Amino acid sequence: MIPRVLLFASLLPLCALAQLRVFVLNGSNLTPVGSSLAVGPAAVGDIVETQFRVQNMGSTEVPLAVSLSGDGAFDIQCAPAPDVPPGLESAFCVDFKPTALGFYSATLSVNAITILLTGNAPAAAAVTLSGSTTPLLYGATISFGSVVIHQTQSQTLILSNSNSSNLTVNSVSVSGAGFSGPIGQSFPVQIGPGQSASFQVLFAPQSGTPYQGTLTVDNRAFTLTGQGLDPPLPSASIVFASTVGASAQQNSVTIPLASASEISGNGTLTMSFQPSIAGVTDDAAIQFLSGPLRKATVAVSIGATSATIGGQSSMAFQTGTTAGAITFTLTLDNNEPQQTTLVIPLSPVGLDTATAIRQFSALDVAFAGFDNTYSASQLAFTFYDLTGKELPQGVIDVDATAVFQQYFSTTEAGGAFQMLATFPVTGNTSEIGFVTAQITNSAGVTTAQQIPIGN
């Protein structure tokens, strides 16, 4: 019975030993570590950091003791937790930082597990970014910044030899999508004491995403990073089919691009109206003729030389019947909004139709038109007989200021109006041949010449 108890007791440490396993972290992968591990190489002054993970495979918590013995090139930088709970892991890291050329070693102890760490510090060229005096450390990141897709950004790197004898850089390679090189130098290359050699690495992104690659100089790796940027949309302009602003017009707008677009994009084209008539706030007839009243979607497709508006190559709009300024605002992805204004000037009354009808004992004179000044006032009618001779009544003036003001104060349809003036007649209306009418507003006088009087 006693021998069996002793045997059990002696197995306890072995169980505890077997509970722990040591791994090294490479990127996101854990690799089991054996009795030795080579770190580096590293140039003098480089720091090569190795990440360790200690996993507790057992069902009980294990106290953790990590130590390092050897020369000073190795150092524990991030200390592990004092205990490893069952099923969990503890992390620590060891830096290799050689101070001179040569080979280095140290013993890493993790509880009862010992691992021989070795490192090499060969003669190596210092790698420096052009324009900098500070050599890049092992694993350093070389950033290319943000580069528009299909364009190329280069970085020049200097290999310099600060040693007293020649050194050879055997290979330089670049890996990773979007990166290429080296350019401008073939390898291997021998660099004399105090001499240097340079090469370029290129970054040419194909999409608007982050990029990462690796530059390897002999056995030393550096991280390459860059951000692909979508190119901006070409500059766009707002072009009217007719640049002459006038009321009661149907016009259309297009959006040509300065060049074929390399990307697709979206935006909006909006209309706004600022009347130049005091007290008038809007004109409902000013609108796009397709889709929403004053807001149209704009789309740019790859290769297009003009944008579509509301799915069409052009967008028709109405200019209304109120003087003022119609402003179009184009907003495209990531572009500054731009505006173009179509000015609708004050104008004399525009007559669309003018008719005169002979009634039994009256004459009806009717107009349909617009007054974009909202200021129509005086009407003047001159009647003629069938021979073209002016009737003896001469010019008949009518002050219609009040009725026009009453109408414009209530209408929601801009300056469009139809007017009916009835003239009682006590004689034979068939003797009247035609009428000439004038209508006055603040911008001038409009004359409807010789309106024939019909039945």
Added chain:
Amino acid sequence: MTRMWTAALLLASSSAWAQPSIALPQLGFVEDSARALRPAYGLAGNFILGPPIAGKIITEAFCGSFGLLKTDSSLSAFDAAGKLLATMDVAPGPALFAFSPDTIAALAYIASSNTLLEWRGHGFAPLSLNYIVTSETVLAIAFPTAAEALLIVQRNGSIWELNLPLGAIGAVSQNALSGVRAPLLALPLGDLVYRDTEGIAIRRTDRSEVHLAAPLPGSFSLQQMNQEWVQLTDLTSNARFAIRTTPGREGFYQLPEITPALPRSGLLRQ
């Protein structure tokens, strides 16, 4: 001397002149993309559509003083204010409308039942159609006189005008309409509006023609929206257009697809 004396009597009392009346100009009625009937206001190139006054329209037309509209199962007449004048149940499907030159009467032809109805200001009355439409397609109708109706039909690729006497007496006569393409519309005074190779053509009664260049949709219909206006409806999109037929003022315009909210008025009701 007599004429001078008559003229002197004109407008003798200036104080009797009434102040002019002013209103929003109305351009007739249109059918919008939602198949609703709306009044159209404004001027050429400056259209404003009023609120819908009837829905589920298949066909509508307005002559300036009254209009007709067809839903799937009814035929109605309405006045210039959008007020319902009369309605009756009819066969389903589209209808063709024609107004008399004096815009007092109208005809409605319902293809699915090959029936002709006349509007005389108070109600609809069926007319005997002494003609059987067989392999032809009736494209348009006209109502030139109270005694006759015109059916414009497509037959074997040609377009013919059939003159149908509306009474019991008379025979059907027919004439080929050369150079005319569908769709087409016959206006009350005899003008014909039809598709041209590059737009719209208006053939006057003296056979002179006006051609309006226009980007026409592939498939469209024509409806009268007022005495001198015709609506062109794109049958494959929401686009609607207006054709002005006024002699010397002809034009092709686009109607607003969506309209701002004007005060609701003139509901189609009795």
